[in-house]
Every structure is written in structure tokens, then in C-alpha cells.
Amino acid sequence: MHTDPDYSAAYVVLETDVEDGLKGYGITFTLGRGTEVVVCAVNALAPHVLNKDLGDIVGDFRGFYRQLTSDGQLRWIGPEKGVVHLATAAVLNAVWDLWAKQEGKPLWKLLVDMDPQTLVSCIDFRYITDVLTEEEACEEQMLAHGYPAYTTSCAWLGYPDATLKQLCSEALKDGWTRFKVKVGADLQDDIRRCRLIRNMIGPEKTLMMDANQRWDVPEAVEWMTKLAEFKPLWIEEPTSPDDILGHAAISKALAPLGIGVATGEQCHNRVIFKQLLQAKALKFLQIDSCRLGSVNENLSVLLMAKKFDIPVCPHAGGVGLCELVQHLIIFDFISVSASLQDRMCEYVDHLHEHFKYPVLIREASYMPPKDAGYSTEMKEDSVKRHRYPDGEVWKKLLTAQGN
């Protein structure tokens, strides 16, 4: 569906007037064109943040969240979805990074150390009280190892056998035990690649499949029935991210085949996640650190998933998604789910070199980050070189294109 991604990000830097020159960094991941639209929306949200006191913001974080997402005029062009919500995520990610740095803790530790009342006060419960109220959220029990990861790097669409074999054997050597294959473009090619990978990893290791929204509902069921012999744990994004009832129908049809439905990377807010849980539409819930309204809204989804006993297996990859979401999933494990059963976090070995505090993977596990903040900060030189359109990298590209 995304045929020519040019990995990009809208990058927000919040500057403060404190003596140590503390700054908060926030990003939201994009695919190239359209980043300027998100940046335009960030600028439209800016008046809500400029000249505010961090203490006032986090002191009434729910109120501040509501202010950003319910701006009387900007709300119309959402609400809480698409461009404005991505911009909200970028701005709030910067606020959370700043707060965690001010407290001198990595974000996950800031969350783990918070008392339940403060934690819950960051969440906007509007539109989800039929499933989770503030009082219930407070009652949820609050538990260190690495967090299990899986790799998506080795089985993209159209890879020839030789490439697949090489990437797969390298991943096995590095200790990976969970693998994800992209499917949905061509059934015969899917069968070829799934057979090869299942043969290489053997029957015990875990295989997942990802269709990136390519199918309509009946097509998804038919196609996956034909791939069932390769024993996938899940089929990810079988259809439109807006189709809750469609995901429920697919879940019901595939359950007898032992295949669960996973989705969430393009679910645009907590109301969609609420319904996916109510409708029994998924078996694996995939939050995204940059599409939902930052930590605040992800907290509400982690708590609803706990209530419905559905494991959270975050979406990552992109630009900085691994860096950010590791904080959320480690918090989920320590304070919310207290379980690794059926849980793992996506990992793609890509673009980490641009981040000041890159993820650390050991034995196919995310190791808890120790630096203060949300790991959102990029290296100054990377930002300078890759900034559109005046960074060195872009200048060269644009000159080469004759612009």
C-alpha cells in the first residue's frame, strides 16, 4: 500500500528558559510527502505550548491534552485523527521527553515510579468510560529483564530465495526466534516465501504475517486460509484500519485455523481501540508511539488491553519508533500486564544511528534504556544534514533532480 516510502519525521524541539538549557524532543514518523502538512499542523498547535510552564502542563496533563485535541477550531479538521493527531503526538512526545529529562529518568521509569492517581490524571477518558473509568484504571495493579523483540527486516515482498535465505540465516545466528513476513500482493509469491522461511526456522519458532491493509474482508479470509499451513501466529492489518466489524469477522473466521488478528499501527485513537476490544476483533494489539496522542493516549489503550486480557505487541521500525515505544512496552510489562505471554515488540534495524540514545538489542530483546528522557532526541548533525529542504542531503538530491 505504501509503495514509495521515503522515511521522514516531523521533529519538534521544545526549548526552555531554565539555566541548564533543557530541551524536549518530539517526533512523529511520516513517509515523505505530507511531512510539510504535519509540520504546518504542529505550527497551528504551537500557541497552546509556547510560553507555558512545564509544571503547569504536567500538573494538569489531562486538561492540556484536552486543550490540544479539542481546540475549538482545529478539532474540525480531525477530530483526533490524521494530520492533527500526528502533530499532537509530535508535540506531546516532546513534552514527555522534557518532563522525563527534568526528572532525570528514562520515560519508562518516570511512568513506573508514578503513583496511580498521577498516572491516571494524564489520561483523557472522554468517549471510553463505557469500557474503562478513572476509578477502575486506578485499581489496576502496578513489577526487570529485557523485553522480547521480533524482526521484520528479513521477509519483505518480492525478495528472491537467495536474499531470504541469507537474511534469515543471519537473523537465526543473531538469536532471533520470531519472524514476520509481508504478504498480500501475490498469493503464489507469498506461498513461496512463507514455505522457505518456515522450513528454515523450523516448526517451533514463531512466524507472523503482515498484509498492510491490502484486502477486503472476504478476500482476507480466503487468502489466509491458503496460508494457514505455514502456521502463522497472526495476520496483521488484513483490511482497512477503520473497519472494526471487518476485523471482528476476520478474527472469527480465522480462529479455527489458529490464526489471530493483529492490528493498531494505523488506528487513529483510543475510541477505535476500545471498539476493537469490545468486538473481539483482535488477539494482538499493536500500539504506535507516534500516531496516538503520545504517552497519554497510549496509557489509556494499555489499560483497556489489560482489562480485556489482550497482549500488547507494539508497532515499531520507521524513524525512531523503536526508540520511543520501548519505554511504553517496558512500562506495560512492569506496571500493567506483568506478563510476557504472547508479548513481543517489533524491531527493525534501521536509522538508529541518527539517534542520540539508540535502542540496545541483546539476544533478540530490547534492553531498558537508562538515559533520562523519551529517547526522542536526534543527533544534531543528522538533523542538520537531513533537514528538508535545506539540509546537505536534500540539497544534493534536489540539485540532482534539477529543482
Next chain:
Amino acid sequence: MHTDPDYSAAYVVLETDVEDGLKGYGITFTLGRGTEVVVCAVNALAPHVLNKDLGDIVGDFRGFYRQLTSDGQLRWIGPEKGVVHLATAAVLNAVWDLWAKQEGKPLWKLLVDMDPQTLVSCIDFRYITDVLTEEEACEEQMLAHGYPAYTTSCAWLGYPDATLKQLCSEALKDGWTRFKVKVGADLQDDIRRCRLIRNMIGPEKTLMMDANQRWDVPEAVEWMTKLAEFKPLWIEEPTSPDDILGHAAISKALAPLGIGVATGEQCHNRVIFKQLLQAKALKFLQIDSCRLGSVNENLSVLLMAKKFDIPVCPHAGGVGLCELVQHLIIFDFISVSASLQDRMCEYVDHLHEHFKYPVLIREASYMPPKDAGYSTEMKEDSVKRHRYPDGEVWKKLLTAQGN
């Protein structure tokens, strides 16, 4: 929810190189801040339209629609929702206006005269084939009076008794028989205004209520139970526009009270409407001409509503929404629903003076427009005076604000 709307629009003008200098005009309605974000998205979509031949575009309208909504990079910041989808609506509204002008017909007549195959070829069926296929859509039967309208102008929140009485008696004198009241901010004030209006209009005329998304699910049921004595036909937008299962729960709870649920003005695409129909979540479906992907996507919703036997009662008001949507609802009556049972189109007497072909209301009915096009074109002088930030009106405002 939208406390300080400053009625605005992103306005797209498609110029052509034909000798008669034909132009297509497209708008999408906005509330002030954020319009610049939509304009930015229109510019991001522009390369798909510039230097294209109108014949090529409408010759493969489904393909062109898909091209706009599935741009490999821009899709990420939607998909098919929020800012990019509003921008898509503005661009495609201009294409439809241009096409209708080229054919020398008002848009509704262009649609009514189309053979079913051509009509259906404008629709993208992706993600809705589990409810409506191309073949089925072709089989739908394809009937001239004015189309019934209702008024929202006389019962906004917080109006004092004297204002309500005056507006209501004027509307009755003008022949209006259907009235809508805004509710949801203060129950006692709602009871006061509803009682006054029901007393003035009597038991036979129709009263509707509109909560503009203010409630959570349990709150909506509780509040409307207390307003049931005033016999509303519907409650509009009781909760989040994303909450299909929530609307279904509210519909089920309010059915014994004789109150139907109406929603749609902020439903972001056909996949959401499909599920509202599947889940029996609404009794009145309210399309919007500027939020869905123009005529193309509205056609798919009209056909699905027909299949589920749910009346379409469009959202209007805003900037130009009455001008545009009258074409769709007249087409719906003549070619799709062939019924006026429980059907009516919202009307607000506001801003029509800026349009070159303003709506014509007689005896509380929309009279079919006769000028070629989609009635989207604004008066040149209005555009010039109200353009942000360099129009005369804005210059005065900004000077007064000291900017």
C-alpha cells in the same frame, strides 16, 4: 464542542486551457485555524491534478480517486481521514464542478442522466465489498418536486426565551415544519428550551436534537431519557463520531423511547458508514459534501444506505454545504431512494450571499438548482475580500488585533 468557530473554507480553483476558460471550483468547510493546514494538504495533492486532461480523469474516475487517496507517501498521514481527506474533498469537488459545467448541467442532473455503469465506475469499492459490490450497485434501480428541508437556525445553546420565541414564530410563519435544537451542555437549559419550542410548534411538527459529540455512551442514554418527553425524532451526534459500537448501544437503548440516532457529519469515510449500517447504529444517515471524498465516496454511501433501507438526511450549513449537498440529495431522491419518507435536508440561512449560484428555498423545500456545475463557485468579490490573510476583511481584523 466547537466553541469559537470562525466559518472558513479551503477553496480550490482548477483552471483549464480550453477556449471558453472553463474553471472548476471546489471547497471544503473549516472552522478557522487549521484552514492553512488543509491548504497545505491541497498543495501536496496538486501534482496529481496539474496538467491532467479532464477526460482522462473522469474516464477512469475510480482510478483517479484511488490515486489521490492512496498516494504512497501521503496515505500515511490519513489514510482517508482528517486533513488529507478534507483536501481530497476540496480537489474532487472542483473536478465534479468542472465536469458538470463542461456537460452544461447542474451536478445532480449529470448524475441522474448517467448510465449505471458510468455512475458505479466513479466509486472506489475497496473495503466495502463485504456489504456492497460493484455488481449489486449496478442493479440498484435508478423518478420532480422540491426536497424537504429543516432548520437549525433557531435553537442554539443558551438562547434566552424571548429570542427563541421570536426565531421560532418567524420560522413557523415562513412555513418551516421541522426544527432542530442543540442540546448537551446543561440539562436544565435543554429542558427549558425544548419545552418552549415543543409548546410553540405543537405536537404534530417535527423536533430533532443535536448533541455535537458531547457525551460518553452511558451519559447519552441517561440525558436523552430525560428529554424523551419532548418527543424528538432523533438525537444527532450523541458521542464520538468514531464510536460505531457506542452509537449502536445508544440506538438500542433509545429505540423503546421512539428516539432514533442520527450521525455522519464527522464520519470520515465510507468504511465508518458501512459499519454504522452493519451495526444498526443509526436510523438517519447524515452525509456531508465536504468531509467524504466528494461525490465519488458519497455515491457509495447513498447506495449502501439504500441497501440497508436507512434514510439519508444530509448535514448542511457551514460554508457552501447547502449549495453542494442539495445536488446529492436530489439525485438520491430521483435515482436511488425514490422516497421522501423520513427524509429531509438540513438548512441554515447563512453565507449564501457569497455564492454565485445560491440555494433557493421555497416553502421549506430546496428547489433543484438549474445552473451548470456543483454550485461551488463563490463571487469573485467575496473571495477577494475574505481571503486570508491579505483580503480587506482580514487586513482590518489583523490591524485591529495589532498584528
